[in-house]
Amino acid sequence: MQPDNPVEGLYHAHHSWLTGWLRRKLGCPDSAADLAQDTFMRILNAREAPQIIEPRAFLTTLAKRVLFNHYRRQDLERAYLDALAQMPENVAPSEEERAIILQTLMELDQLLDGLPHLVKRAFLLAQVDGLTYPQIANELGISIATVKRHLNKAAMRCYFAL
Numbered sequence: 001m002q003p004d005n006p007v008e009g010l011y012h013a014h015h016s017w018l019t020g021w022l023r024r025k026l027g028c029p030d031s032a033a034d035l036a037q038d039t040f041m042r043i044l045n046a047r048e049a050p051q052i053i054e055p056r057a058f059l060t061t062l063a064k065r066v067l068f069n070h071y072r073r074q075d076l077e078r079a080y081l082d083a084l085a086q087m088p089e090n091v092a093p094s095e096e097e098r099a100i101i102l103q104t105l106m107e108l109d110q111l112l113d114g115l116p117h118l119v120k121r122a123f124l125l126a127q128v129d130g131l132t133y134p135q136i137a138n139e140l141g142i143s144i145a146t147v148k149r150h151l152n153k154a155a156m157r158c159y160f161a162l
Helices: 006-026 029-044 055-085 095-112 117-127 133-140 144-161
Strands: none
Touching: 006 029, 006 055, 029 055, 055 095, 095 117, 095 144, 117 133, 117 144, 133 144
């Protein structure tokens, strides 16, 4: 019997293969299963149903993007935990606050994805570190006018994402 939904058919035909491919990449069956599900969720959440000619090539490309985001999240979490480890215990956030902050950082990272490195860096220096335009210009070795352009570009990205 043929599934009514093309994504369902794709899932049944290739989920095991994709999970195995991810397991070889990650070395962890649990993470591989999670990322395989994330890959299929991207297909389900797509605005338009993709026209798939080569299913495994399509799934591999999509899974590589999911895997890249997974590694970025790990790097971001590791950097955040390193920063927390350097804080005095009496000012460190609670576990709940840590989870909220980490989720916010991941959302911000995703939101700023695709912007040039200096634009992201200027935005983070302003928003996270609280530096002024002249301080950012000095830190990045750029003019104050360029700092303003960078911050405007990042702010527009954030504004239009809402």
